[in-house]
Amino acid sequence: MTPDLRSRLARLGYRLTPTSELGQAHEVSKPSPRGPALWSAHTSPPERGRSTIHPIDDVVPGRRVATPHGECFVAEHHHPPGHLHGSHRLEEALELDAHLFEWLGRDSALADFDPARSVFLDVETTGLAGGTGTYAFLVGLAHFEGPRFVVRQFFMEDYDAEASLLHAVAEALEPFQGVVTFNGKAFDLPLLETRFLMARRPFALQGVPHLDLLFPSRRLWRERLESCALSNLEREILGVEREGDVPGFLIPGIYFDYLQSGDAQPLGPIFEHNRQDLLSLATLTTRLARQYADPFHPSVEDGRDLFALGRAFEMLELADRAVLCYERALALLPPGQMHDRAMVGLGSLYKRLRLRQDAVGLWRKLAASGRTFTTMAYVELAKHYEHVERDHREAERFTLQALAALELRAARGEPWRVEQERRDLEHRLARLRRKMDR
Numbered sequence: 113m114t115p116d117l118r119s120r121l122a123r124l125g126y127r128l129t130p131t132s133e134l135g136q137a138h139e140v141s142k143p144s145p146r147g148p149a150l151w152s153a154h155t156s157p158p159e160r161g162r163s164t165i166h167p168i169d170d171v172v173p174g175r176r177v178a179t180p181h182g183e184c185f186v187a188e189h190h191h192p193p194g195h196l197h198g199s200h201r202l203e204e205a206l207e208l209d210a211h212l213f214e215w216l217g218r219d220s221a222l223a224d225f226d227p228a229r230s231v232f233l234d235v236e237t238t239g240l241a242g243g244t245g246t247y248a249f250l251v252g253l254a255h256f257e258g259p260r261f262v263v264r265q266f267f268m269e270d271y272d273a274e275a276s277l278l279h280a281v282a283e284a285l286e287p288f289q290g291v292v293t294f295n296g297k298a299f300d301l302p303l304l305e306t307r308f309l310m311a312r313r314p315f316a317l318q319g320v321p322h323l324d325l326l327f328p329s330r331r332l333w334r335e336r337l338e339s340c341a342l343s344n345l346e347r348e349i350l351g352v353e354r355e356g357d358v359p360g361f362l363i364p365g366i367y368f369d370y371l372q373s374g375d376a377q378p379l380g381p382i383f384e385h386n387r388q389d390l391l392s393l394a395t396l397t398t399r400l401a402r403q404y405a406d407p408f409h410p411s412v413e414d415g416r417d418l419f420a421l422g423r424a425f426e427m428l429e430l431a432d433r434a435v436l437c438y439e440r441a442l443a444l445l446p447p448g449q450m451h452d453r454a455m456v457g458l459g460s461l462y463k464r465l466r467l468r469q470d471a472v473g474l475w476r477k478l479a480a481s482g483r484t485f486t487t488m489a490y491v492e493l494a495k496h497y498e499h500v501e502r503d504h505r506e507a508e509r510f511t512l513q514a515l516a517a518l519e520l521r522a523a524r525g526e527p528w529r530v531e532q533e534r535r536d537l538e539h540r541l542a543r544l545r546r547k548m549d550r
């Protein structure tokens with residue numbers, strides 16, 4: 113073998129082992145995906161552009177857990193009582209009433225949800241699309257031990273170490289009776305379940321109550337936030353400012369670089385990113401639940417959020433709470449689109465609760481505004497005077513005003529559903545006139 117070929121093979125990571133005493137013939141072995149850690153004593157590791165290779169043990173504080181499939185590296189952090197993450201103490205999640213979790217998740221299975229017996233879960237993966245080719249190389253689990261918040265992060269040092277990671281994670285998950293994630297229903301849990309299925313292992317969280325914080329966050333804050341990504345919620349809602357955080361889309365590439373180089377130094381920010389995510393799950397749980405419990409507290413009161421809460425309580429069939437939120441939202445919101453939407457929501461709720469005169473008062477104000485919902489307000493007034501007051505002439509007047517408002521919308525270049533609305537109004541007008549003729 114020529115010196116040039118030998119050098120090229122070494123740079124690619126191939127191991128050259130002499131097969132004769134004089135070393136004239138060589139056996140060529142394929143490189144291990146673990147990188148330099150498994151290089152033979154017969155050759156030197158290839159040049160990687162770094163003078164030092166840092167093992168994961170030197171980068172992140174942790175320990176190695178023995179499993180039947182080998183060792184799994186586990187990083188561990190303990191956060192004492194009183195630890196602030198943004199504007200909340202972590203253990204405040206333990207003080208929440210159980211019914212709040214059912215409200216947040218819109219799931220009766222969460223009626224007895226207990227954060228003290230639940231695990232907060234977040235994973236870092238080799239890809240963001242999911243599927244059978246995506247691995248969870250870092251599984252972060254956090255839970256309360258009394259008032260302390262403990263974070264454990266299970267790390268897959270190479271693809272062939274997945275079995276040990278899954279075994280260690282399965283053992284760690286056994287005690288828990290609930291799980292909290294952010295977008296875990298769509299990503300984290302299906303991905304983990306796939307990995308357990310491919311390893312022919314039962315998934316420990318199968319069927320346990322699951323509180324996914326993405327959905328209540330969107331319901332509450334999408335009216336005033338451009339994004340309900342966890343990073344944006346941290347900045348805008350929780351008061352958390354991360355320094356030097358690694359963007360999520362870079363994480364798979366950093367892990368692939370580690371597999372090639374064996375240098376774990378760049379993985380430190382990924383572990384920290386994952387730990388911060390887990391802390392945010394705890395404080396986001398508290399923030400969401402407290403706003404549902406006391407929406408009028410000065411520290412959280414916002415007209416846009418109250419409008420969103422009104423709709424959320426209405427969906428939960430908590431009409432009294434919905435009415436209070438809508439009414440307070442109207443007092444706080446300036447005139448405009450959202451103010452009108454709150455009037456529509458409150459007027460419809462008044463109508464369902466048979467508070468008809470309250471509803472009529474809102475419809476009149478909305479009709480007089482001349483904005484987006486003018487036609488709808490006139491139609492609601494026409495319905496009221498036709499079916500409740502039995503005043504067909506007044507109902508006819510409001511129907512004609514609805515038609516005029518509709519034509520004005522069409523003239524302004526707002527043709528959405530105009531034709532169908534026009535036919536409906538003309539049908540209503542004809543019916544009213546037949547009644548008046550009789």
